Amino acid sequence: MTEQVDLAGDGPLETYHRRYSRRGLLKRYAAGRRRYFLYRQLTVVVVSAMITVLLSPEVGVAVFLLAFFGDTLDTLYITRMSSLRRGRSIRRVLTVSTGTAGLQAFSLAVLACAPTLFMSNPDSQLQFADETSLFTMGILIGAAVDSAVILPYHPAAGILRLLIFAAAPVLAVLTTSMEIQKLETFHGFQLAGLGVLYVSTVFFVSFINSRFQRSRKNTLAVALQHKQLQQTNAKLQAQQLQSERLAVVAENANDSVFLMDATGRITWVNEAFTRITGYQYSEAIGQQPGDLLNADVTDQTVIRALEQGRATGKPFRLEICNRRKDGQTLWLETNQVPMLREDGTVETVIAVERDVTAAKRYEQQLKDARIAAEEGARVKSEFLATMSHEIRTPMNGVIGMAQMLERTNLDEEQKLYADTILGSARTLLSLINDVLDLSKMDAGQVELSNVDFDLRSCFQQTLNLFEPQAREKGISLALDVAEDVPERINGDDRRLRQVVLNLVGNAVKFTDEGGVKVAVSAQQSADHLRLEFSVTDTGIGIARNKLDHIFERFSQADAAITRRFGGTGLGLTIARLLCEAMGGDISVTSTLGEGACFAVHLRMNHAVGSDSEQVVSAGFAAAADDSATLDGMRILVAEDNKINRLLMRKYLQEEPITLEFAVDGAEAVEMARSFDPDVILMDMSMPVMNGLEATEQIRTMDLRQPVITALTANAFDSDREACLDAGMDDFLSKPVNRSDLLQALRRYAPKVLKQA
Ligand code: ADP
Numbered sequence: 042m043t044e045q046v047d048l049a050g051d052g053p054l055e056t057y058h059r060r061y062s063r064r065g066l067l068k069r070y071a072a073g074r075r076r077y078f079l080y081r082q083l084t085v086v087v088v089s090a091m092i093t094v095l096l097s098p099e100v101g102v103a104v105f106l107l108a109f110f111g112d113t114l115d116t117l118y119i120t121r122m123s124s125l126r127r128g129r130s131i132r133r134v135l136t137v138s139t140g141t142a143g144l145q146a147f148s149l150a151v152l153a154c155a156p157t158l159f160m161s162n163p164d165s166q167l168q169f170a171d172e173t174s175l176f177t178m179g180i181l182i183g184a185a186v187d188s189a190v191i192l193p194y195h196p197a198a199g200i201l202r203l204l205i206f207a208a209a210p211v212l213a214v215l216t217t218s219m220e221i222q223k224l225e226t227f228h229g230f231q232l233a234g235l236g237v238l239y240v241s242t243v244f245f246v247s248f249i250n251s252r253f254q255r256s257r258k259n260t261l262a263v264a265l266q267h268k269q270l271q272q273t274n275a276k277l278q279a280q281q282l283q284s285e286r287l288a289v290v291a292e293n294a295n296d297s298v299f300l301m302d303a304t305g306r307i308t309w310v311n312e313a314f315t316r317i318t319g320y321q322y323s324e325a326i327g328q329q330p331g332d333l334l335n336a337d338v339t340d341q342t343v344i345r346a347l348e349q350g351r352a353t354g355k356p357f358r359l360e361i362c363n364r365r366k367d368g369q370t371l372w373l374e375t376n377q378v379p380m381l382r383e384d385g386t387v388e389t390v391i392a393v394e395r396d397v398t399a400a401k402r403y404e405q406q407l408k409d410a411r412i413a414a415e416e417g418a419r420v421k422s423e424f425l426a427t428m429s430h431e432i433r434t435p436m437n438g439v440i441g442m443a444q445m446l447e448r449t450n451l452d453e454e455q456k457l458y459a460d461t462i463l464g465s466a467r468t469l470l471s472l473i474n475d476v477l478d479l480s481k482m483d484a485g486q487v488e489l490s491n492v493d494f495d496l497r498s499c500f501q502q503t504l505n506l507f508e509p510q511a512r513e514k515g516i517s518l519a520l521d522v523a524e525d526v527p528e529r530i531n532g533d534d535r536r537l538r539q540v541v542l543n544l545v546g547n548a549v550k551f552t553d554e555g556g557v558k559v560a561v562s563a564q565q566s567a568d569h570l571r572l573e574f575s576v577t578d579t580g581i582g583i584a585r586n587k588l589d590h591i592f593e594r595f596s597q598a599d600a601a602i603t604r605r606f607g608g609t610g611l612g613l614t615i616a617r618l619l620c621e622a623m624g625g626d627i628s629v630t631s632t633l634g635e636g637a638c639f640a641v642h643l644r645m646n647h648a649v650g651s652d653s654e655q656v657v658s659a660g661f662a663a664a665a666d667d668s669a670t671l672d673g674m675r676i677l678v679a680e681d682n683k684i685n686r687l688l689m690r691k692y693l694q695e696e697p698i699t700l701e702f703a704v705d706g707a708e709a710v711e712m713a714r715s716f717d718p719d720v721i722l723m724d725m726s727m728p729v730m731n732g733l734e735a736t737e738q739i740r741t742m743d744l745r746q747p748v749i750t751a752l753t754a755n756a757f758d759s760d761r762e763a764c765l766d767a768g769m770d771d772f773l774s775k776p777v778n779r780s781d782l783l784q785a786l787r788r789y790a791p792k793v794l795k796q797a
Pocket of ligand 1: 548578
């Protein structure tokens, strides 16, 4: 039983706890003792008076005082205890009150046994005991009944009382009959009667106790039921309140809310439904939402998905295009939640619908804008490709002819003019290349190749290109590759070369005294290689406030200086984008007037192939042997442009070769058989049949296969790929230098001339 007594609460459960806790029972015990105190004293007075009359006045008074004292002490203590404040030890009170109860019982037992105990003539004690036994038993039984009745309230006190009352008659006889043989005369029937009395008392006590416990349980059950009822009521009230609140929420929600029965007919709609769809409450009730809102704009698959969603009996969400009552298109995001009966059948479907028409419109606008942007990027890309092609073709003529002009006997002035034409044409070409590169990068079209290459020679070859310029300016150009840098690594060597070319080109360009130093180091980890290199110069340097901007496109540190040195302001932008594409970055430190240092780090891979593997395409030697002879080489140039044909003729006129021309792809195919060329220089864009198709056809023909090299104004990586895929061996982009062309031919010579 719980000890908890909540005196503040007045519910049945609280009352039960108050009454049946140990403290509560003790209080009730105390109240009983107090209430019947006077009756008990009245009985004691009467019995004492009888003893006074029948036995002796002294004994009468003595036993009265004893019994009165015992009861008064017990009642006083227990009464004082009833005002016990909470927190005082109840165990102590129970122990002390058991003691006072024992004292009270003892005093009463003495009163009951007084005739036997205080008989003046000891000889006639036994006989007298027989005569007064009824008196003694009467009092003791009365007291025992009283004790049994209050036993459940204070079990310890009750049991002690009963034990004292049970022991009293036996002890009385024992104390008065000291001579043991006289005990035999104690009547056997009296003993048997005493036994029956004890047993009856035990039965009586257990009867009283079980009744008490039953009534206690009943009280508890009633209290619990009451409590449960109260809780259910509270819950019901809360639910009702919540329902009312939800109804208000649904009624005033911004989203359209409506209820449907199991057949899908609308049973209730909120105000927002009317606002969003245009249909009044009375128009909507009894209708299927689809009948009201679906129209030709509604996607049939969505309607089917909606029906299927409802059939599952589970919540679902989808977007549907409907029409308002006034005919306007309406995009709704509908959330439908079925409420099920206990047997699992649908009772009501709650639909909450949001008007997402505006969001849909924005989505569409965004989509259109994206398509337009993509289209714009595509058009831009195409435009640039075309422009590049169209500009390269005449540039081929300009540069080629200027080169040829330079080879003739010119006086000083004429040579200056020819040099200027060539220089300007090359600048224009590098500008075109930069713009093209940048536009490809902007479109995210940088494709990196992964090949094994020799890192040292990649740097060395790039630096070699600047050797003449450095020598001319009187500055040093040094390469320092750390010893632990692996010889071969894997990555895009062309792009790496492009970055180095750019940085070293700038360094040489902006340095007039001192020199340029390139330092290369690498850190290797298990899965990749971190390549680091720096290009340090002792040139003009960059002002601190420009440092942050020089990687931006068309950004140059100083307009006056730029005019002096030339340039476009795109080189570093391209270098940065390339570094980022290669998983790295680029940074600069500089002091104006003292020089600059560009530091790059790139993520490269470990070389995968063997050392002997050749990196250069088509198995030709990396560098041409200048002494290789072209003697007897049969060259077919497939080219539709007259000027370019003339240029080729001029480029090769002094070489010991046989040269033929085809004006389109079809003719090239034909001449591949009739002319039996060693090398075909194939333009890509030609009428009748383009260079790719012609190559593919030639490659399928049963003849001595020539080396086919693209010689084209289409300069993109993708063009190079397409050419190699079609079966070409090499790729030269226009405008082509005479020396580059001859170098390429010399590279092919050992192969093709051996075959001949
Ligand atoms: P540009 O074609 O003009 O050289 P870049 O993007 O390569 O274009 O360089 C941008 C600008 O950064 C240059 O115009 C120059 O002002 C500055 N710059 C680049 N490299 C150096 C360098 N090594 N020393 C001094 N200034 C440099």
